[in-house]
Ligand SMILES: *[C@@H]1O[C@H](CO)[C@@H](O)[C@H](O)[C@H]1NC(C)=O
């Protein structure tokens with residue numbers, strides 16, 4: 001394999017991984033407590049790669065309306081198996097309607113062990129401990145196949161149209 005290529009690829013891949021994680025974490029912050037109130041969106045979105053249906057979720061923040069939420073949309077073909085250390089490819093199209101209601105896996109990472117609170121608080125602040133306790137359940141599903149996005153879009157127009165009909 002071309003050595004230069006793999007060196008160039010690594011920082012990009014790290015950035016992609018960090019971006020994916022940040023997007024996932026962002027979702028978790030926003031949707032705490034509202035994970036179970038989603039119902040399917042009435043509309044189907046056509047994308048270059050296939051059709052997708054999201055959910056209508058309350059954001060759970062005062063003053064913010066509902067959001068149309070699409071979880072776990074693939075944004076690139078992950079370089080797994082023989083393609084490991086190669087650049088990611090364009091996503092494979094899908095033919096059936098994709099219902100985007102599950103988070104994709106996160107990139108492989110070692111999670112801090114916080115089972116023993118006393119022990120954990122020797123190495124981190126209370127704030128970080130509680131933050132981690134909330135996030136860890138979402139970080140357990142790990143895979144090299146982790147190139148997924150979560151998309152949030154204001155759902156005001158959709159819900160008011162529903163109420164008019
Ligand atoms: C992990 O994510 C994959 C892909 O979304 C999903 O198929 C699988 O069921 C998930 N596993 C767990 C344990 O949540």
Ligand SMILES: *[C@@H]1O[C@H](CO)[C@@H](O)[C@H](O)[C@H]1NC(C)=O
Nearest residue numbers: 115116117118119120121122
């Ligand atoms: C947790 O860690 C503390 C301090 O290291 C130790 O004294 C305690 O026995 C541990 N608790 C458990 C349930 O293992």
